[in-house]
Amino acid sequence: MERLTPVEMRAPGRWQIGTVTEIVTETPRVKSFRIALPMWMEHLPGQHYDVRLTAPDGYRAQRSYSIASSPLDTGSIELTIDRLDDGEVSPYFHDVVEVGDQVELRGPFAAYFVWRGESPALLVGGGSGVVPLMAMLRHQRRTMPELTLRLVYSVRHADDVIYARELRGDGETLLTYTREAPPGWSGHTGRVDAALIAQAGVDPVHGVAFVCGSNPFVESATGLLLDAGFAAARIRTERFGPSGASG
Structure with missing residues (x-):
């Protein structure tokens, strides 16, 4: 049986189950979700996570959401989600997800749109x-x-x-x-x-x-x-x- 190292277990490409610990209403159509991650990795400001929903019949919908939190917030990330009425993922987060619910996600991703503090x-x-x-x-x-x-x-x-x-x-x-x-x-x-x-x-x-x-x-x-x-x-x-x- 193959054993994964701690680094491999936290690889961005691996899906994991996060737990919603806080929900903040930002505007009538935007909410922020604080999600605790069992395999947290430090991200760069500007990166994003993929979120995946699986229906009972096996249908899956996947979207990418930018990380709003600082990399110093160890153990969790914040995703701020704008509700799109014709979307497949954002209405679920706005209408269904509550504190304590679990969501499937992976990341962080992106290397171009990131700020490393190298300049103003x-x-x-x-x-x-x-x-x-x-x-x-x-x-x-x-x-x-x-x-x-x-x-x-x-x-x-x-x-x-x-x-x-x-x-x-x-x-x-x-x-x-x-x-x-x-x-x-x-x-x-x-x-x-x-x-x-x-x-x-x-x-x-x-x-x-x-x-x-x-x-x-x-x-x-x-x-x-x-x-x-x-x-x-x-x-x-x-x-x-x-x-x-x-x-």
Whole structure:
């Protein structure tokens, strides 16, 4: 009988059963799930996990979700899931999963869209595209607060802001509302534009940029970053949508 080493048992490609220990409602359509893992591995901010559901008849649905938690949260991960009405996995998490339930998952995966703390960074997120960026921000706060990280975050309405309790108004986070701003709002409104990118104040020569959101959002933001002086090699993008990472 083959015996697996501890490292092999924790290999990212191996499925494992995690236990949901906490559920936080972020917005009317977004929830965060803290999941304890028996074979936990330290991840890099920006990586994701695959989640798999198996129906009684054997049918399986699988989706990938970005990790929202810092790698310092040993033993567990946080997945923030946006409910898609026509999805196969996200409605189950929103309508069925409770604290104490078990879910099947494997990871962490991805090597390109990750931040290793090697340089200052400008994070540009649209909607639920903020999730992997939040992992970077949370980790920077705990490990290298002296390093510049700025988040430019675009949402439609005030109740669409994920992680609202954690976002700071001291220049770390620049919010913009594209449809309707909350009463009394004096900040930016409308789509992310050149002025908002410039306001973030990240040096395009020495910094790196991460962009996550829908295809149109990523295309527009990437163009703005190029115009701002970021070299293409210093811009990393991740896209989501009907055929993307979540559903």
